[in-house]
Amino acid sequence: MYAVVRRIPRGTVATYGQVAALAGAPRNARFVGFALHANPEPGVIPCHRVVFRDGSLAPGFAFGGPERQRTLLEEEGVVFVPPADGVNAGAGGWRVDLERCLWRA
């Protein structure tokens, strides 16, 4: 499963469900986060490439801040979509364009 997370190509993101499915457990999406939380190999596992079904990742976890997420993913070429709401909520509301950047095995 860690191999699966590491296999996520740069510039793409995978949902917990996606990783879980590739890991061989389509129903244990929650465990995916748990495994990453344990993070037996810090720095090796790109946790920031793993996002929610909505396209956003766990706020307060992952790396240090939602702002950092957008920067890191944008740096890798991941396309971000601003909140549909006219009022920009800052980093909150920003989601990854799963249609374009969702990792496809």
Add this chain to the structure above:
DNA sequence: CAGGTGACTAAAG
């Protein structure tokens, strides 16, 4: 070895 945990996900209330 056995038990507990969990960054989710989907469905029901």
Add this chain to the structure above:
DNA sequence: GCTTTAGCCACCT
């Protein structure tokens, strides 16, 4: 429509 409950199963202690 939004909030809360139920289920899942490999990894960690």
